[in-house]
Amino acid sequence: xxxxxxxxxxxxxxxxxxxxxxxxxxxxxxFVYLGDHARLPYGPRxxxxxxxxxxxIGSFLERxxxxxxxxxxxxxxxxALPQLQEELRVPVIxxxxxxxHAAVQATRNRRIGLLATxxxxxxxxxxxxxxxxxxxxxxxxxxxxxxxxxxxxxDPYGEETESAVREYAxxxxxxxxxxxxxxxxxxxxxxxxxxxxxGRDVTLVFSAEETAREVAETLARKGIEHDRDxxxxxxxxxxxxxxxxxxxxxxxxxxxxxxxEHVALKELTAA
Amino acid sequence: xxxxxxxxxxxxxxxxxxxxxxxxxxxxxxFVYLGDHARLPYGPRxxxxxxxxxxxIGSFLERxxxxxxxxxxxxxxxxALPQLQEELRVPVIxxxxxxxHAAVQATRNRRIGLLATxxxxxxxxxxxxxxxxxxxxxxxxxxxxxxxxxxxxxDPYGEETESAVREYAxxxxxxxxxxxxxxxxxxxxxxxxxxxxxGRDVTLVFSAEETAREVAETLARKGIEHDRDxxxxxxxxxxxxxxxxxxxxxxxxxxxxxxxEHVALKELTAA
Numbered sequence: 001x002x003x004x005x006x007x008x009x010x011x012x013x014x015x016x017x018x019x020x021x022x023x024x025x026x027x028x029x030x031f032v033y034l035g036d037h038a039r040l041p042y043g044p045r046x047x048x049x050x051x052x053x054x055x056x057i058g059s060f061l062e063r064x065x066x067x068x069x070x071x072x073x074x075x076x077x078x079x080a081l082p083q084l085q086e087e088l089r090v091p092v093i094x095x096x097x098x099x100x101h102a103a104v105q106a107t108r109n110r111r112i113g114l115l116a117t118x119x120x121x122x123x124x125x126x127x128x129x130x131x132x133x134x135x136x137x138x139x140x141x142x143x144x145x146x147x148x149x150x151x152x153x154x155d156p157y158g159e160e161t162e163s164a165v166r167e168y169a170x171x172x173x174x175x176x177x178x179x180x181x182x183x184x185x186x187x188x189x190x191x192x193x194x195x196x197x198x199g200r201d202v203t204l205v206f207s208a209e210e211t212a213r214e215v216a217e218t219l220a221r222k223g224i225e226h227d228r229d230x231x232x233x234x235x236x237x238x239x240x241x242x243x244x245x246x247x248x249x250x251x252x253x254x255x256x257x258x259x260x261e262h263v264a265l266k267e268l269t270a271a
Numbered sequence: 272x273x274x275x276x277x278x279x280x281x282x283x284x285x286x287x288x289x290x291x292x293x294x295x296x297x298x299x300x301x302f303v304y305l306g307d308h309a310r311l312p313y314g315p316r317x318x319x320x321x322x323x324x325x326x327x328i329g330s331f332l333e334r335x336x337x338x339x340x341x342x343x344x345x346x347x348x349x350x351a352l353p354q355l356q357e358e359l360r361v362p363v364i365x366x367x368x369x370x371x372h373a374a375v376q377a378t379r380n381r382r383i384g385l386l387a388t389x390x391x392x393x394x395x396x397x398x399x400x401x402x403x404x405x406x407x408x409x410x411x412x413x414x415x416x417x418x419x420x421x422x423x424x425x426d427p428y429g430e431e432t433e434s435a436v437r438e439y440a441x442x443x444x445x446x447x448x449x450x451x452x453x454x455x456x457x458x459x460x461x462x463x464x465x466x467x468x469x470g471r472d473v474t475l476v477f478s479a480e481e482t483a484r485e486v487a488e489t490l491a492r493k494g495i496e497h498d499r500d501x502x503x504x505x506x507x508x509x510x511x512x513x514x515x516x517x518x519x520x521x522x523x524x525x526x527x528x529x530x531x532e533h534v535a536l537k538e539l540t541a542a
Contacts, residue, residue, distance in 0.1 A: 159527040192525045254463045256430040
């Protein structure tokens with residue numbers, strides 16, 4: 001039994017879909033979520049800079065006495081996961097590995113597709129992980145630059161989103177993949193459109209779900225779960241604007257967001 | 272193979288969660304949805320009146336050449352399902368039966384809870400169906416008058432919704448039910464809050480999901496499915512205000528809502 005909270009971080013609100021899955025599947029655990037809004041987006045920054053930000057946040061969360069850290073951000077996972085795992089005492093779980101593993105387990109015809117941001121596709125992380133797990137898999141990545149802006153817009157479920165999804169899905173259908181990795185934390189919000197476009201015969205693997213599952217299994221295997229019969233709590237920290245976080249965050253979390261605390265950047269760097 | 276659409280109706284937008292599940296699990300089928308907004312809510316009306324409305328809509332949909340009708344409304348199912356099944360030539364599927372059946376299948380300790388509106392609880396339909404399927408089940412219904420207004424409010428995921436859910440869930444946790452029927456088409460919108468409050472050990476049974484599954488199985492068993500490799504279409508009819516339908520409907524459907532056509536009440540009654 002371990003009463004300490006789990007730490008989760010992202011550059012913005014996308015990681016809230018990972019927190020969402022964690023809160024739904026581990027209602028007995030406490031969580032603390034940090035959104036680095038003051039410095040988003042991480043995507044266009046040099047990897048070395050994202051790595052430095054991630055190390056600052058990782059150390060900060062460790063000082064908050066968390067028992068495990070989730071890097072709920074594709075860019076930060078690509079840039080910094082090995083360094084965080086080497087430097088921090090607590091276990092660190094990122095996105096990418098859990099969903100790559102799940103996709104290789106799920107595919108029957110060994111054709112796997114990926115929908116993700118331009119940066120994630122270009123990093124080649126999913127491709128190399130999938131091939132490391134099964135060298136015989138045909139892997140088809142598709143960059144989807146229009147999806148994140150549409151999901152953050154006023155009409156995430158509109159026809160423009162559907163037509164964008166149809167366009168990005170077309171080469172994957174052409175390639176007859178039976179499994180698609182949704183490799184961006186924003187994508188669970190448009191799950192119904194994705195499921196309808198791909199149809200029942202394609203398995204969709206969401207990073208939020210697989211990462212939450214990895215967190216739950218890790219807590220259980222290490223014997224650091226909290227008591228089972230309690231109601232967990234969760235709190236939010238942001239380096240940016242608290243009201244903006246709450247407004248956009250509600251849509252991603254789909255659970256109450258009470259107080260959002262501000263953390264000054266200098267608190268992150270004052271190690 | 273049968274190219275005709277499936278008809279779905281409700282007094283308002285709640286039935287869109289049933290249509291949502293149908294569209295996601297049967298992307299190859301065409302659907303037509305009728306919302307009787309001009310006469311909602313059905314809940315407070317005499318059963319005989321709701322039965323008459325349902326017969327009008329059933330006949331109207333049959334004249335639209337549908338191959339199956341889904342009564343996506345608890346009140347109309349309670350009031351009119353047997354009459355519709357007797358009078359219409361096409362198969363008619365209602366809510367209530369599918370989820371009662373699923374709950375009896377799912378329970379391990381034979382303690383089943385129900386969260387639903389006051390009217391649904393008072394009708395006793397779920398209780399009698401559950402007992403007809405397994406007379407040994409202990410059944411615990413809870414009326415939830417605050418949930419529908421909260422789900423239709425501006426802040427469906429807020430703390431007020433969570434505290435209402437905790438209040439309604441308390442007697443079911445006390446009774447140690449292992450399965451809960453969510454007996455109102457509005458409730459899928461707050462699924463994350465419900466799942467978090469009940470925890471992982473309780474099976475939640477949603478009427479929208481179970482009804483969509485019943486529709487899919489019925490089409491398959493009767494051999495009246497549409498071609499598998501096509502993209503289905505769907506359209507909307509309302510007896511009320513088209514803009515209001517589209518605005519509230521988006522949140523319930525989570526898929527694009529293109530045109531909404533107006534149907535005058537006299538078209539329903541002109542049999």
